[in-house]
Amino acid sequence: MARDTLTGSRIRERRLIAGLRQADLARTVGISASYLNLIEHNRRNIGGKLLVDLADALSVEPSMLTEGAEAALISALKEAAAGNPGAGAEQDRADEFAGRFPGWAGVLAGAHQRVNSLEQLVQTLSDRLTHDPNLAASLHEILSTAAAIRSTAAILAEPGDLEPEWRDRFHKNLDQDAERLADGSKALAGFLDESASSPDRRLMPQEEAEAFFEAHGYHFPALETGKSQPQDLISAAPELASRESRVIALAVLEVYRADATAIPLKDLKAALKDGLDLGVLAARFNCDMARVLRRLAAVPEDVLGRPAGLVLCDASGTIGFRKPIAGFDLPRFGASCPLWPLYTALARPQVPLRRVVVQEGRSRAGFECLVYAWPLGSPGFDRDPVYRAVMLILPLQEIPEGALQVGANCRVCPVRDCMARREPSILKDGF
Amino acid sequence: MGRHVVLIEDEPNITEAIRFLLTRDGWQVDTHADGTDAVEVILNAAPDLVILDVMLPGKSGMEILKDLRAVAGMEHLPVLMLTARGQARDREMAEKAGVSRFMTKPFSNTEVLTAVRDLHAQAKQG
Numbered sequence: 001m002a003r004d005t006l007t008g009s010r011i012r013e014r015r016l017i018a019g020l021r022q023a024d025l026a027r028t029v030g031i032s033a034s035y036l037n038l039i040e041h042n043r044r045n046i047g048g049k050l051l052v053d054l055a056d057a058l059s060v061e062p063s064m065l066t067e068g069a070e071a072a073l074i075s076a077l078k079e080a081a082a083g084n085p086g087a088g089a090e091q092d093r094a095d096e097f098a099g100r101f102p103g104w105a106g107v108l109a110g111a112h113q114r115v116n117s118l119e120q121l122v123q124t125l126s127d128r129l130t131h132d133p134n135l136a137a138s139l140h141e142i143l144s145t146a147a148a149i150r151s152t153a154a155i156l157a158e159p160g161d162l163e164p165e166w167r168d169r170f171h172k173n174l175d176q177d178a179e180r181l182a183d184g185s186k187a188l189a190g191f192l193d194e195s196a197s198s199p200d201r202r203l204m205p206q207e208e209a210e211a212f213f214e215a216h217g218y219h220f221p222a223l224e225t226g227k228s229q230p231q232d233l234i235s236a237a238p239e240l241a242s243r244e245s246r247v248i249a250l251a252v253l254e255v256y257r258a259d260a261t262a263i264p265l266k267d268l269k270a271a272l273k274d275g276l277d278l279g280v281l282a283a284r285f286n287c288d289m290a291r292v293l294r295r296l297a298a299v300p301e302d303v304l305g306r307p308a309g310l311v312l313c314d315a316s317g318t319i320g321f322r323k324p325i326a327g328f329d330l331p332r333f334g335a336s337c338p339l340w341p342l343y344t345a346l347a348r349p350q351v352p353l354r355r356v357v358v359q360e361g362r363s364r365a366g367f368e369c370l371v372y373a374w375p376l377g378s379p380g381f382d383r384d385p386v387y388r389a390v391m392l393i394l395p396l397q398e399i400p401e402g403a404l405q406v407g408a409n410c411r412v413c414p415v416r417d418c419m420a421r422r423e424p425s426i427l428k429d430g431f
Numbered sequence: 432m433g434r435h436v437v438l439i440e441d442e443p444n445i446t447e448a449i450r451f452l453l454t455r456d457g458w459q460v461d462t463h464a465d466g467t468d469a470v471e472v473i474l475n476a477a478p479d480l481v482i483l484d485v486m487l488p489g490k491s492g493m494e495i496l497k498d499l500r501a502v503a504g505m506e507h508l509p510v511l512m513l514t515a516r517g518q519a520r521d522r523e524m525a526e527k528a529g530v531s532r533f534m535t536k537p538f539s540n541t542e543v544l545t546a547v548r549d550l551h552a553q554a555k556q557g
Contacts, residue, residue, distance in 0.1 A: 086539070115537065140516070143537060144515055147513075148448065151445065151449065152447075154539065154540045169447070170448070177444055
């Protein structure tokens with residue numbers, strides 16, 4: 001039902017809140033009760049004087065009756081329904097639900113968002129648990145709270161009347177659990193912060209390097225202009241505490257500088273005015289596809305016109321560099337999904353490949369992945385080439401039909417019956 | 432065979448939600464929040480099915496399950512185990528202890544109801 005046809009639902013809701021009988025309200029505004037009934041069931045459109053009279057009788061602004069519920073709220077409700085396909089929620093009536101019961105809709109949407117944030121936390125921590133089992137107790141607390149919230153919210157969201165005593169009790173439980181969740185999350189975040197800053201639990205070198213690149217937004221103007229050398233930036237970086245992390249970051253910056261020299265930012269901006277054609281870019285700058293892909297991820301977002309993520313791996317599949325992008329989860333520890341096009345590239349070196357994927361998980365999202373694998377060093381008769389692969393990840397507005405289904409890693413992947421699965425998922429039924 | 436469940440769970444709001452769901456589905460639900468005397472509680476109640484959390488004060492759900500299975504007549508009592516840990520080794524441990532069904536938090540209400548009904552139906556047939 002369209003949002004602007006729900007004026008009647010809102011009138012009914014406001015009347016009930018005001019404690020008025022249908023007949024009384026009808027009499028006040030000078031119409032029959034049966035006509036008001038038709039209006040309240042959205043079977044008659046109203047406006048003008050009658051709308052103003054009804055609003056006046058209900059002590060609200062007319063706009064309160066005509067304006068639809070927040071688009072974000074409806075979107076959150078639809079997302080909640082899509083995440084629970086087995087519940088059979090009437091997705092096409094989300095507008096109506098939000099219009100008639102804005103408070104409950106807010107509770108449901110809020111609970112769904114909390115569950116989503118918990119899932120994100122679970123994914124991060126499940127990676128980390130392998131290395132830090134002391135987190136298990138905190139995780140148990142949060143998951144138990146999530147279970148309580150999920151069950152309670154689902155009961156409240158069911159159609160039909162719930163006895164007031166139960167409804168009030170579940171509402172109170174939700175409130176308690178929300179507070180508990182907030183406390184648990186804070187405690188966990190505090191634990192992680194403390195762990196990270198503790199001298200006996202330093203970050204891994206890769207994490208230090210990632211913190212450095214993240215702090216710079218993956219873009220280094222001083223290298224673009226030649227004002228600084230990679231070593232200058234490394235020496236001035238507080239994030240790079242260990243020698244190993246400095247080695248890792250320096251290697252990446254050396255490649256960055258070479259890429260920036262081969263594809264100057266100003267020239268790239270000019271080339272992109274004609275559209276994004278990787279083959280044209282490679283030819284224009286006389287470089288291989290890997291350099292083009294790396295370069296596109298290293299320039300400011302406004303140059304490309306959209307965000308871009310990047311992942312680099314070696315022939316073992318080990319990820320050596322990652323630039324995250326919203327919606328595409330990149331596991332920090334452990335192996336990632338073997339179905340990523342990044343790994344397909346390793347099987348077809350020096351062939352540019354384009355794959356449209358959908359990453360399943362807490363936020364199902366579509367991406368265009370451009371991948372390329374190339375050999376290190378010069379070819380030789382008596383040695384096998386060693387390959388590296390790169391994947392540029394570009395978000396799509398919509399998920400095209402037939403998109404390749406991928407995950408983040410097996411442990412947090414909801415896809416059933418996947419031939420590439422290495423280990424059972426900790427999630428069930430899409431979580 | 433009746434429809435009597437004992438729920439051993441120390442999270443009161445999970446207990447409340449599950450009790451509501453199952454009671455509405457026609458089950459008699461007894462609840463208990465402590466692991467220490469959980470086996471005695473189950474034996475005294477003589478339920479048709481047990482829902483058992485893993486992490487409980489006093490005694491873990493795994494220990495309770497092992498002790499329960501060691502009691503004559505309790506070898507085939509349906510036990511649905513709830514846990515926040517869903518890794519393969521946890522499932523294996525539960526299976527070795529004699530669990531009938533293993534469910535990870537946060538579960539959906541539909542999952543719980545379906546599991547309880549399935550286990551009950553299987554027990555009736557068996």
